[in-house]
Amino acid sequence: MNRYEGRRVLITGGGSGIGRATVHRLLAEGGRVHAVDIAEAGLKATAEHAAAAGHADRLTTALLDISDENAVREGVAAATRALGGIDVLVNAAGILRSAHTHRTTLELWNQVIGVNLTGTFLMIRETLPALLAGDRPVVVNFSSTSASFAHPYMSAYAASKGGIQSMTHALAAEYSKQGLRFVSVAPGSIESGMTTGSGPGLPEDTDWSLFAKLAPAIGQGFAGPETVAGVVAMLGSEDGAFITGTEIRIDGGTHC
Numbered sequence: 001m002n003r004y005e006g007r008r009v010l011i012t013g014g015g016s017g018i019g020r021a022t023v024h025r026l027l028a029e030g031g032r033v034h035a036v037d038i039a040e041a042g043l044k045a046t047a048e049h050a051a052a053a054g055h056a057d058r059l060t061t062a063l064l065d066i067s068d069e070n071a072v073r074e075g076v077a078a079a080t081r082a083l084g085g086i087d088v089l090v091n092a093a094g095i096l097r098s099a100h101t102h103r104t105t106l107e108l109w110n111q112v113i114g115v116n117l118t119g120t121f122l123m124i125r126e127t128l129p130a131l132l133a134g135d136r137p138v139v140v141n142f143s144s145t146s147a148s149f150a151h152p153y154m155s156a157y158a159a160s161k162g163g164i165q166s167m168t169h170a171l172a173a174e175y176s177k178q179g180l181r182f183v184s185v186a187p188g189s190i191e192s193g194m195t196t197g198s199g200p201g202l203p204e205d206t207d208w209s210l211f212a213k214l215a216p217a218i219g220q221g222f223a224g225p226e227t228v229a230g231v232v233a234m235l236g237s238e239d240g241a242f243i244t245g246t247e248i249r250i251d252g253g254t255h256c
């Protein structure tokens, strides 16, 4: 499938997990990709993998903290120059921090909201002019099953993802007449740095009975990040042409 031939894609969080899998999927489908992340080693590994697959000529990478307004302004300008325009923005960067809510400091709350929700907003705001000049433009945002279903100890994270989901609906209506689509994916139980590397960092006295309903119904447990990358690829292509202002849950039926 070469759905991305001639398509210019900016991806955040491209240095790990689902973001990295999406970089590789869109390169494999013929796209030109600019991947950003705060993790230098992660970006290097993504670039090495792309080179091994013979796609080095269509990938550029850059360090970028999506929660830093000035850095986003400069980073998006650099991405637009590197790609010669932007048709697809994939907002995969995010952080998960868990804690009892009565022990959640304002600093932790602001960190999670600042990266996940405000960072996604900043990326969209700065990329909008390029997207509106782009070809069949699309923004794919990253929500989570925690936006709609109960995930204990993750109230800040859930709030940030609920905000992204609501914002996606508002944006879809606002820019619909310019042909710009906005969609969220809501993954759950996907292997990545967040879930199997640094992990969700649950409290030591976690009550595991609260997680009784949080297991996939199909498969052998967690799925690989490529399962989400394939859905992102569909949404950003013409196969998703009639999809906007909604979210797609990819959780192996955990919440079916």
Ligand SMILES: NC(=O)c1ccc[n+]([C@@H]2O[C@H](COP(=O)([O-])OP(=O)(O)OC[C@H]3O[C@@H](n4cnc5c(N)ncnc54)[C@H](O)[C@@H]3O)[C@@H](O)[C@H]2O)c1
Pocket (backbone or CB within 6 Å): 012, 013, 014, 015, 016, 017, 018, 019, 036, 037, 038, 039, 042, 064, 065, 066, 067, 091, 092, 093, 094, 095, 096, 115, 119, 142, 143, 144, 145, 186, 187, 188, 189, 190, 191, 192, 193, 194, 195, 225
């Ligand atoms: N893995 C899951 O089961 C799951 C479930 C629901 C939602 N998600 C969402 O999927 C997205 C991808 O996460 P993942 O699971 O691949 O985790 P991951 O930790 O492997 O990848 C997240 C990436 O975001 C980057 N990042 C963090 N803060 C950043 C910042 N300020 N600026 C730029 N980059 C930053 C990290 O360095 C990392 O490379 C996230 O938005 C996450 O919330 C994942």
